[in-house]
Amino acid sequence: MERLSAGPLHILLLEDSDLDAELLGAVLDDAGLVHRIDRVMTRDAFAAAARTCGHDLVLADYVLPTFDGLAALALARDLCPATPFVFVSGTLxxxxxxxxxxxxxxxxxxxxxxxxLPRVIARALAEARAHAERRSAEGALREVNETLEARVAERTRALAEANAELKRQIEERERVEEALRQAQRLEAVGQLTSGVAHDFNNLLTVIAGNIEFLERVVPDDRSRRRLDMMRGAAERGARLTAQLLAFSRRQRLEPKPVQLNQTVASMRDLLQSSIGGAVRIEMTLQPDLWSALVDATQIELIILNLAINARDAMAVGGCLTIETANVHLTAPPARPEEPAAGDYVMVAVSDTGTGIRPEVLARVFEPFFTTKEVGKGSGLGLAQVFGFAKQSGGGVRIDTVVGEGTSVKVYLPRVAAGTRAPEVPRAGTDGAAPRAPGDRPVVLVVDDDGAVREITVTKLSEAGYEIREAGSGLAALQAIALDPRVDLVVLDFAMPGMNGAEVAVEIRRRWPGMPYLFVTGYADHAALAIDGAVGEDRIVQKPFRDGELEGKAAAILNARTGPSLRLVSSRPAG
Structure with missing residues (x-):
């Protein structure tokens, strides 16, 4: 504590001589210094007084009875270091x-x-005052420095937060702009695709109509075979336009409440046979799954399509996982194919394959974009998934890690709470309308080899049947789903994707009354014995012997009861 005020000068005097003490007081009085002296003579008394730091000045003799002045100085520097200390001694x-x-x-x-003494006291007090002011200034400077550092740190933190927020906003804006560009690109492609599909369908209508007219007047078989080839090409074009319309969200859908857990569980055998025994299938189906408002036939084709894509992404073996879940989305879509916020029933198809590179991921939903070899894919698979999900009122999301795998999640709108999916069979559908005398039975020929298919088609066409064609098992199922008026399906056994036996299983499940006939180059027919339902009368060996194909086809068709084919599913919808 510093006593530098304008009041009486408070002095601590260490002096053992009464005479010298009176003399000092007289000198101070003569100098006009108003003062008050606390006199002590022992070490303990000096220490007690110094400890209070309540004096403006210490005056000390050098020679004392119990301790010397240097000891008193050391004690004062320790107890009251800011108080000026002046020696007054006769032996110094x-x-x-x-x-x-x-x-x-x-x-x-x-x-x-x-x-x-008065001048020395004045100078000592001035120096003490200067020291005190300097210490005060240094303390103030330290405080300013400390607060400055704190302010600088706070400002630096604020600037860092502002910079991070600005960076986040820039990244968000870039993401939104990229999503907008992608949405605009897909929308433009969708509009173009829809227009092309519409015009293409018009052209196909003209072509197919004129083929029908020509068939009535062309007498020779060679010309009829040419017309059948033209009709098959027109039908393939119609299937292509159906996929294009799916992408552009213009296909015809019949959404109904569907229990996706039943749908996925019922497809296990079909999926296993389609992707092969080397791939393990796992299903994670959420209990109490909401009912989805979706076209039951289309969602089955979507799941099958995604499963085959997943199989192709896994070189050898691997694991295919199908998952269902109730999902509540709150975040806005990050990409145009993703769904808006809301409640959805999600079905995900995941693989442990190669994953999708970022540059490919940016284009996977564009029609005709494919990374597969020529002839191995049309590039319409994921485009069809995208269009179906969006037209259904949901969306698609792809999570992928290169080298680890991919998960395609399809979000479908849920049925309103309290509404249950009906567990009733699908409505009956006439397979072939009642035929007038002379009408030709309809035969669907399914073969991935175009040259072999042409031979099969030619033989059956010359036998008097109306022919439809499909280049794969999946295309055959799609064709029957669009128009099930088929009297007989002729299936090649060895086909990529779904082989003939797998297609037959699905046909029996969906359309149990529809007959099928296998053509195969395998000598061992045991692989075709599906649940014991296929005998030699349903198998034709390649190369065809004269009349065998036509004869077995005729026997199957003649064995049918009635002129029409009643198609009733044996399982609940969904």
Missing amino acids: GEDVAVEALKGGATDYVTKQRLDR
Whole structure:
């Protein structure tokens, strides 16, 4: 505590001589200094007084009975270091004075020159005041520095937060802009695709109509075979336009409440046979799954399509996982194919394959974009998934890691709470309308080899049947789903994707009354014995022997009861 105020000068005096103490007081009185002296003579008394730090000045004799002045100086520097300390002694030599000043004394006065005492006191008090002001300034400076550092740190933190927020906003804007560009690109492609499909369908209508007219007047078989080939090409074009319309969200859908858990569970055998025994299938089906409002036939084709894509992404073996879940989305879509916020029934098809590279992921939903070899894919698979999900009121999301696998999640709108999916069979559908005398039975020929298919088609066409064609098992199922008026399906056994036996299983499941006939180059027919339902009368060996194909086809058709084919599913919808 510093006593530098304008009041009486408060002095701590260490002096054992009464005479010298009176003399000091007189000198101060003569100098006009208003003062108050606390006199002590022992070490303990000096320590107790110094400890209070309540004095403006310490005056000390050098020679004392119990301890010397240097000890008193050391004690004062320890207990009240800011208080000026002046020696007043009659025996203080030059060497001792120097040592005292080095020890922290402010000054010294000999008792022979007490006239100097007022000036020494004034100078000591001035120095003490200067020291106090300097310490105050240094303290203020330290405080300013500390607060400055805190302010700088706070400002730096604020700037870092602002910079991070700005960076986040820039990234978000870039993401939104990229999503907008992608949406605009897909929308433009969708509009173009829809227009092309519409015009293409018009052309196909003209072509197919004129083929029908020509068939009535063309007499020779060679010309009829040419017309059948033209009709088959027109039908393939119609299937292509159906996929294009699916992408552009213009296909015809019949959404109904569907229990996706039943749908997925019922497809296990078909999926296993379609993707092969080397791939393990796992299903994670959420209990109490909401009913989905979706076209039951189309969602089955979508799941099958995604499963085959997943199989192709896995070189050898691997695991295919199909998952269902109730999903509540709150975030806005990050990409145009993703669904808006809301409640959805999600079905996901995941694989442990190669994953999708970022540059490919940006284009996977574009029609005709494919990374497969020529002839191995049309590039319409995921485009069809995209269009179906969007037209149904949901969306698609792809999560992928290169080298680890891909998960395609299809989000479908849920049925309103409290509404259950009906567990009733699908409505009956006439397979072939009642035929007038002379009408030709309809035969669907399914073969991935175009040249072999042409031979099969030619033989059956020359036998008098109306022919439809499909280049794969999946295309055959889609064709029957679009128009099930088929009297007989002729299936090649060895086909990529779904082989003939797998297609037959699905046909029996969906259309149990529809007959089928296998054509195969395998000598061993045991692979075709599906649940014991196929015998030699349903198998034709390649190369065809004269009349065998036509004869077995005729036998199957003649064995049918009635002129029409009633198609009733044996399982609940969904």
